[in-house]
Amino acid sequence: xxxxxxxxxxxxxxxxxxxxxxxxxxxxxxxxxxxxxxxxxxxxxxxxxxxxxxxxxxxxxxxxxxxxxxxxxxxxxxxxxxxxxxxxxxxxxxxxxxxxxxxxxxxxxxxxxxxxxxxxxxxxxxxxxxxxxxxxxxxxxxxxxxxxxxxxxxxxxxxxxxxxxxxxxxxxxxxxxxxxxxxxxxxxxxxxxxxxxxxxxxxxxxxxxxxxxxxxxxxxxxxxxxxxxxxxxxxxxxxxxxxxxxxxxxxxxxxxxxxxxxxxxxxxxxxxxxxxxxxxxxxxxxxxxxxxxxxxxxxxxxxxxxxxxxxxxxxxxxxxxxxxxxxxxxxxxxxxxxxxxxxxxxxxxxxxxxxxxxxxxxxxxxxxxxxxxxxxxxxxxxxxxxxxxxxxxxxxxxxxxxxxxxxxxxxxxxxxxxxxxxxxxxxxxxxxxxxxxxxx
Amino acid sequence: xxxxxxxxxxxxxxxxxxxxxxxxxxxxxxxxxxxxxxxxxxxxxxxxxxxxxxxxxxxxxxxxxxxxxxxxxxxxxxxxxxxxxxxxxxxxxxxxxxxxxxxxxxxxxxxxxxxxxxxxxxxxxxxxxxxxxxxxxxxxxxxxxxxxxxxxxxxxxxxxxxxxxxxxxxxxxxxxxxxxxxxxxxxxxxxxxxxxxxxxxxxxxxxxxxxxxxxxxxxxxxxxxxxxxxxxxxxxxxxxxxxxxxxxxxx
Ligand SMILES: Nc1ncnc2c1ncn2[C@@H]1O[C@H](COP(=O)(O)OP(=O)(O)OP(=O)(O)O)[C@@H](O)[C@H]1O
Ligand SMILES: [Mg+2]
Numbered sequence: 293x294x295x296x297x298x299x300x301x302x303x304x305x306x307x308x309x310x311x312x313x314x315x316x317x318x319x320x321x322x323x324x325x326x327x328x329x330x331x332x333x334x335x336x337x338x339x340x341x342x343x344x345x346x347x348x349x350x351x352x353x354x355x356x357x358x359x360x361x362x363x364x365x366x367x368x369x370x371x372x373x374x375x376x377x378x379x380x381x382x383x384x385x386x387x388x389x390x391x392x393x394x395x396x397x398x399x400x401x402x403x404x405x406x407x408x409x410x411x412x413x414x415x416x417x418x419x420x421x422x423x424x425x426x427x428x429x430x431x432x433x434x435x436x437x438x439x440x441x442x443x444x445x446x447x448x449x450x451x452x453x454x455x456x457x458x459x460x461x462x463x464x465x466x467x468x469x470x471x472x473x474x475x476x477x478x479x480x481x482x483x484x485x486x487x488x489x490x491x492x493x494x495x496x497x498x499x500x501x502x503x504x505x506x507x508x509x510x511x512x513x514x515x516x517x518x519x520x521x522x523x524x525x526x527x528x529x530x531x532x533x534x535x536x537x538x539x540x541x542x543x544x545x546x547x548x549x550x551x552x553x554x555x556x557x558x559x560x561x562x563x564x565x566x567x568x569x570x571x572x573x574x575x576x577x578x579x580x581x582x583x584x585x586x587x588x589x590x591x592x593x594x595x596x597x598x599x600x601x602x603x604x605x606x607x608x609x610x611x612x613x614x615x616x617x618x619x620x621x622x623x624x625x626x627x628x629x630x631x632x633x634x635x636x637x638x639x640x641x642x643x644x645x646x647x648x649x650x651x652x653x654x655x656x657x658x659x660x661x662x663x664x665x666x667x668x669x670x671x672x673x674x675x676x677x678x679x680x681x682x683x684x685x686x687x688x689x690x691x692x693x694x695x696x697x698x699x700x701x702x703x704x705x706x707x708x709x710x711x712x713x714x715x716x717x718x719x720x721x722x723x724x725x726x727x728x729x730x731x732x
Numbered sequence: 733x734x735x736x737x738x739x740x741x742x743x744x745x746x747x748x749x750x751x752x753x754x755x756x757x758x759x760x761x762x763x764x765x766x767x768x769x770x771x772x773x774x775x776x777x778x779x780x781x782x783x784x785x786x787x788x789x790x791x792x793x794x795x796x797x798x799x800x801x802x803x804x805x806x807x808x809x810x811x812x813x814x815x816x817x818x819x820x821x822x823x824x825x826x827x828x829x830x831x832x833x834x835x836x837x838x839x840x841x842x843x844x845x846x847x848x849x850x851x852x853x854x855x856x857x858x859x860x861x862x863x864x865x866x867x868x869x870x871x872x873x874x875x876x877x878x879x880x881x882x883x884x885x886x887x888x889x890x891x892x893x894x895x896x897x898x899x900x901x902x903x904x905x906x907x908x909x910x911x912x913x914x915x916x917x918x919x920x921x922x923x924x925x926x927x928x929x930x931x932x933x934x935x936x937x938x939x940x941x942x943x944x945x946x947x948x949x950x951x952x953x954x955x956x957x958x959x960x961x962x963x964x965x966x967x968x969x970x971x972x973x974x975x976x977x978x979x980x981x982x983x
Binding site for chain 1: 803804814
């Protein structure tokens, strides 16, 4: 846990960390150590992305890579309750503090028969078959720096297993928070397995209880959605002004599975979301929506990939952003419709509103279709607030600032209203409304 | 109440109003007619304060205030209302929220506290009755997916809610079926009083059978070229604008 010495890069330091702990971390699990070794090799080869990389060309990780980030290696339970304006109070809370599952904060609950909710490290240590069967088994660990880094070095995270035909009514609220005081690299790993016919809903809240360090969160979440299973995943991000998040989320859908996700990014210096949804079965349905609101000094980048590889699946994507001050938004949405994916319905839309002359948007929708019997569309737009609408409201006596707020609230609501958790939806609307009113 | 003197206005370098003058007193109804493109909607936009239009000369005094100095919202708060020829759709903003905000903003300007929710709901109910507006319509977003006629009816509903001193109705009759026309026109008539005034922009005499004007003006090429009583509208309906164009050419 030492700070970086001059001349030693963060990459070197992380690889040294890996060498140090690889014998200590689950040495008796050859499969796991095998793919960790492979991931470490990949990270050694790839390093951190630079702006020369096509996939990361609008992002600079320099502030993080140069800073004296400590790799968060130890379980450091605080027992202190985290508070954030966006937390709902009608969910089962699961706290991850600095990437570690916090036993003290997570009250033990009675789950339905066979449901597992535990620390990921514990699940691995106890050789849980479901965890070991899926962890890292569906993803590619050698092409993306952050997946490789997380895979090589993650220490803990969360494991949730929902057995066949079990329906969990009450939403899980995963609160991912970081402690203050020193810059850290936090690498939570989450594995969700929803077996055939089951259903479960999550709120994934990335917050930072006043942490204003150049902390970087490199989270990786894998979600396995079994046949006829249904999972919703609401990812809400609001972290400190100097903090960064790289959040990779991958969902793998079997036949007739349903996966709905909404990503809302409200604060942070740099937030990059890599969302990949792989439709591995037929008759799958997925909805992926997002709202991002970068303000001065903030860059929010959403990369999404929907991979249609089987017939009769449907995907619907709506990402909307409002960019204020000198903020930057990036949207890159890939939809692949592979040759076998006949009868696919795939829709994608990206809309951006610039709230200042200094705001920047880079948007790139990419639809690649190799099947011939499909219904697909995509579109993107970037512009200022509609002046006709603004004038109409003002002509009724509504001040310019309130008129703008009304229009922006409505604009955001199109995405926020996709959230089916009532109290989260209400809280988000209020917080976004408050942010809008603070924009000059 | 309203005094427009020698107004020149342009949009994108194009001169549209070229010496327009008009006096409106409380209680009066003025009809403005004129061929397409003569500048009627431009006049309405300039009155409401649309920023795309640049006033290059002339003045507009409303209740003693220099209207051109005021932002659009302040003009509305002073009592000017424009029923748009093409009302815009505002997805996601409910009519109720929109009108509540507008009314309370106008009240704040006049030093009044926000309207009690109960009073507001009652007002909504009363005014919906005046324009025979479907309840379902007010639960929807402003004009979103409304038919042409519904949009026009919604304009008059808003006028009824906001109770302006001066209403400018820009072709509110176009796109209305005969029943809707009667309802809308009766609504306007019922809202008339000694204190408020109405400027009706229209192409058709038909509307003026219901909203009987005190004056009819013909706008041509950016200014009023002929004014008269309500019989002028009948004459225009019969003969078109050619004879006026000839008169203008001769003089
Ligand atoms: N924003 C604009 N940009 C360019 N030209 C404009 C703009 N607004 C109006 N004009 C032009 O100004 C002229 C007057 O338009 P205006 O809408 O005032 O006419 P009008 O009398 O209301 O016509 P109509 O009876 O068709 O409604 C037209 O030639 C129109 O094309
Ligand atoms: Mg017009």
